[in-house]
Amino acid sequence: MNSPAEGKGDGIRLTEEEKARQAKRNRAIALAIAGLCLLFYVITVFKMGSAILNRPL
Amino acid sequence: MSELGADIRRETLISNADPEDFLALLKPRVMSLVVFTALVGLVLAPGSIHPVMGAIAILAIAVGAGASGALNMWYDADIDAVMKRTVNRPIPAGRVSREEAFGFGLLLSFLSVMVLGLTTNWVAAGLLAFTIFFYVVIYTMWLKRSTAQNIVIGGAAGALPPVVGWAAVTGSVTLEPVILFAIIFLWTPPHFWALALVKSDDYGRAGIPMLPNVAGEKATRLQILLYTLILLPFGLAPFSMGFGGWFYGAVALLGSCAMLLWALRIFLARTEDGLRRACWRMFGGSIAYLFALFAALLVEWCAGRLAPALSAMRGALS
Known part of the structure; x- marks a missing residue:
């Protein structure tokens, strides 16, 4: 017998609470990745210093 | 399924x-x-x-x-x-x-x-x-x-x-950070053993061999006092070595007296209740002690940075 939240043959179906938690975690992961991108951008800019302007135009 | x-x-x-x-x-x-x-x-x-x-x-x-x-x-x-x-x-x-x-x-x-x-x-x-x-x-x-x-x-x-x-x-890595390392390193035993003395049942249930469970309450009290005595000169070392100023020296001296008092209270406590209170005081007080030492170094550093800027500002205004 399947549990109430489990459909036949279509895997586990999330309850509303589980869906909300998953969405919260997804948002946190998205923020963390965006923060990491920004961090590496800032590190690159500060490491390069004025050399960042030294490029062929 | x-x-x-x-x-x-x-x-x-x-x-x-x-x-x-x-x-x-x-x-x-x-x-x-x-x-x-x-x-x-x-x-x-x-x-x-x-x-x-x-x-x-x-x-x-x-x-x-x-x-x-x-x-x-x-x-x-x-x-x-x-x-x-x-x-x-x-x-x-x-x-x-x-x-x-x-x-x-x-x-x-x-x-x-x-x-x-x-x-x-x-x-x-x-x-x-x-x-x-x-x-x-x-x-x-x-x-x-x-x-x-x-x-x-x-x-x-x-x-x-x-x-x-x-x-x-x-x-x-030079001697100065090693002194800072030594302060925290020697601070850890009195801080955590004070907690372990009041939470020995908890640690015992989990099977963690904390000092009070292994060597007993009396030995732990003595060890807290001994480690505090070893810690105190290291707490004062930044002042004697010159990278902590007078303000730090005063804070370290006051903190050292307090730590010694708290360790002695644990060592000399006669009742179960008195020991508990002395342990909690050491646990919280030792956090304040460590915080105060490092905060004093930070305050002196900030003051050292701000003083020239302030005198330059005063000069520009006059």
């Missing part, structure tokens, strides 16, 4: 965690002390670091400390579940699985070391990696469950952040 099978599958595949649970894995309160001591190591170091790079370095050290906290909770989930103090942590409470904590801790360890290395230098990054390794492997996996000297040796991990902060600026 059977109902039991479906339940197990659900428990295995579906996470119940909120982002806050992952933050709790980082032990934010421990992290705050790490951030503070690392910041002091970083600002006291000779040489200069761009403030933005310095802030990123502190962030990396904080995340590294948090990562070792997550790995500690991954490994210690079994004993956390039987101790009152830790039973509500995310893993024993069933909100985060051990696998999630392990992956999270490992990923953050790697990222923190890489970011510190890229931002500052690889000496600092190597020291941070060693700190995480020491806390997780040497302390958590080995010493914690096998010897009553667990927190004495394991305290080295908690004492390293100012050294990492110093190395982030200079790329090397």
